[in-house]
Amino acid sequence: MANDEEIDVECPRCGKQVSTSDEECSGCGFDIDRWLTDEKMEVLLSQVDDETFELKTDDPDSIIERIKQFAPKKPKKEVFTYECPLCGTEVYKDDEKCPGCGALFET
Numbered sequence: 001m002a003n004d005e006e007i008d009v010e011c012p013r014c015g016k017q018v019s020t021s022d023e024e025c026s027g028c029g030f031d032i033d034r035w036l037t038d039e040k041m042e043v044l045l046s047q048v049d050d051e052t053f054e055l056k057t058d059d060p061d062s063i064i065e066r067i068k069q070f071a072p073k074k075p076k077k078e079v080f081t082y083e084c085p086l087c088g089t090e091v092y093k094d095d096e097k098c099p100g101c102g103a104l105f106e107t
Helices: 032-046 064-066
Strands: 008-009 017-019
Touching: none
Parallel strands: none
Antiparallel strands: 008 017
């Protein structure tokens, strides 16, 4: 597990001081690496609303915002430009076919 910085923590099972870079506790064998991963996941999940799946925070230092920095950026589609002549579905400038009825457009 890659850690930003190595610190000492108390093993939740036996109380021995262990480093966050350790994979397991040298005292009892507790899986420190898995425990730290689970702790980080709980922090991540606490920032997401359970019903809407929207972020609860606009904190630029939140884990989710830091993850978004590494996500590939999708180019935004052109704004609605016209309606499909067959079904009336909104069609974007770069669409090759209608998302509603599947009609193909000439390019």
